[in-house]
Amino acid sequence: MSRAREAWQPLAWAAVALAGGTLLHIDRTPFWASAAVAVCIAWRLLAARGVVPLPRAPARLLLALILVVAVYLRFRTLNGLSAGTVLLIAMGAIKLFETRSARDRGIVIGVSLFLLLAACLDRQSLPRMPLYLAQAWLCCAALAVNSHEAQGVTRRTALVLSGRSLLLAVPLALMLFVFFPRVAGSFWSLPQLSQAVTGLSDTMSPGSISSLTESSDTAFRVSFDDKAPAPEQRYWRGPVLHDFDGYTWSRAHGSFYRQEKLEYLGTPYNYRITLEPHAHRWWFALDTVRSSPDPKVFLTYDHQLLANEPVDKQTRYEAVSYTQTRSADPLSSLAHRYDTALPAHRNPRTLELARAMREQAGTDAGFIRAVLALFAGHGFEYTLTPPRLNYDSVDDFLFNTHQGFCGHYASAFVTLMRAGGIPARVVTGYQGGEWNPIGGFYTIRQSDAHAWAEVWLDGRGWTRVDPTAVVAPERLRRGIYDLLPNAGSAPQRLVHGLAWLARARQSWDALNAWWDENVLRFDFAKQLDLLRLLGVGDPDWRQLGWALASGLILWLAWVAWHISRRGRPASPDRLALAYGKLCRKLARSGVPREGWQGPMAYADALARRRPEVAAAARPLLRCYADLRFGTARDDGAFSRAVSRLRVPGSGKSRRR
Secondary structure, eight states: OHHHHHTHHHHHHHHHHHHHHHHTTTTTSOHHHHHHHHHHHHHHHHHHTTSSOOOOHHHHHHHHHHHHHHHHHHHSOSOSHHHHHHHHHHHHHHHHTTOOSHHHHHHHHHHHHHHHHHHHHHOOOGGGHHHHHHHHHHHHHHHHHHHTTTTTOOHHHHHHHHHHHHHHHHHHHHHHHHHSOOOSSOSSOOOOOOOOOSOOOSEEOTTTTGGGGGOOOEEEEEEESSOOOOGGGOEEEEEEEEEEOSSOEEEOSSOOOOOOOEEEEEEEEEEEEEEOOOSSSEEOEESSBSSOSSTTEEEOTTSOEEESSOOOSOEEEEEEEEEEEEESSOOOHHHHHHTTOOOTTSSHHHHHHHHHHHHHHOSHHHHHHHHHHHHHHTTOEEOSSOOOOOSSHHHHIIIIIOEEOHHHHHHHHHHHHHHTTOOEEEEEEEEOOEEETTTTEEEEEGGGEEEEEEEEETTTEEEEEOTHHHHOGGGGTSOHHHHOTTOSOHHHHHHHHOHHHHHHHHHHHHHHHHHIIIIITOOHHHHHHHHHHTTOOSOOHHHHHHHHHHHHHHHHHHHHHHHHHHHSOOOOOHHHHHHHHHHHHHHTTTOOOOTTOOHHHHHHHHHHHOHHHHHHHHHHHHHHHHHHHSSOOOOSHHHHHHHHOOOTTOHHHHHO
């Protein structure tokens, strides 16, 4: 037990390093895994203090088996980033019970470093970088304490030593970042977990979109090559909903019809989108996108971008869109029948109202104007907190509550259009966006979620109609928080209301965008651009290898010089030089100073063997002690006194 007590400090550092590595994954791992690590760490530290005994080998083996089985039951595999990370955490916790030597503790610290690597592979967002740097610093400090167990390194010394070592590694890291040849594709082919917490779905019920306004999370960022369209034209198309059961709209799961040929009118807009993960297959684009931006993304018959796989990681793509289009083909009979279908025996008052208004209006355009006038002039109110609707939701909204969000108006408008014989569908997505002058891009947040309608007009094709615009026109030009001051949570309203907080959020968004663009997406093309800025020209792989090798040699030479410089003894100061001169003069009297003797011990030795020399030397030796170890300050008088000293009985005095 005494040995355990002696190894307490390096053991505690190893345990803290393992705890830090586990905390990096605490939001990704099961609760029982983190709890097991906490219990094992506490048990091992208490055992080192002699409070509890360590478990024997059979108990450790049984515990390891239980944890392995738990990992398998949780993930149905022991491979992959998620399962492998939890398994590594569990095995590191068990290894703590076997730490008897520096080598054992080194294994635990190594596990902590691998947990840091797993966290880096999992997420590389800018807010996590300080956590990763802190964990690297902690692990290096634990290695320093473990390597110098006999010397008993202090906490401060370990942190300073590890911090200095990490700083020495910074030039190497930068050099590898710039010169290491980049390969196409993902270097680490590891599956990623979905990081989305909120976003649009493929269904829309009353209130489903209004709930998104409680989230200020970024949906995507957009950078335009030239001038962006006006705010009322910035509709970002997402899921298109065709099926209606009387209460909920959903994407089509059965009938599909051919895509009409479009004529693209007006100005083409070239832009780049950085899409955040949302765990669904759709990509967003400015309405209407001309073509698919990626071979793995399909442009559907209703002009929606649909990927082969869910968006489970940040995705960047370029697209070209037009805000004005016209169809050159007539609508097929199948499409007409499909997009005028309504459920039988649902919302009967709405169907009756639509037939009456249609007969009175006569034309399709007149019917559309009449329905929009109904929303504009009959007491309808735009609100994020409408009352709940009953089974026939459109009837309840049109004839009773008159209060709703964009989803309510889009649903009611499309229902009226279909009941009047006009093909119509609901389109969901986002509208508007916040300009970030620091980063030069638009930020589209979950709170910008929106729903609108599309109707088919002969000679024009599918035409966007936003019934929300006639009820709340400012919704298209202003954000939801400007339109409804009580929208969102209190922190969101505070950030929006205070200019400096809004500016700080924009600065943070711009910094995150820069990190994503220039660090996480630093590919071979950007590497070549950076090297051209550095004057390297157009290097090939061989030249990059030579540059990397040359930089590595220079870095090793610099580290060697730094280490040799720190190992060199410090140059003596003026006081030390004068003291050395004094000791050499006194040594001529036949009494040299021993290496272990301080100034006053040397004075006592002189007094015993050469009293006449001690009488002259003691004041000077005491003066040196006061200057070196006391509070007195050196003004040069000591050096001058040493120069004037004549030692009685020295060889030079006898010659004189």
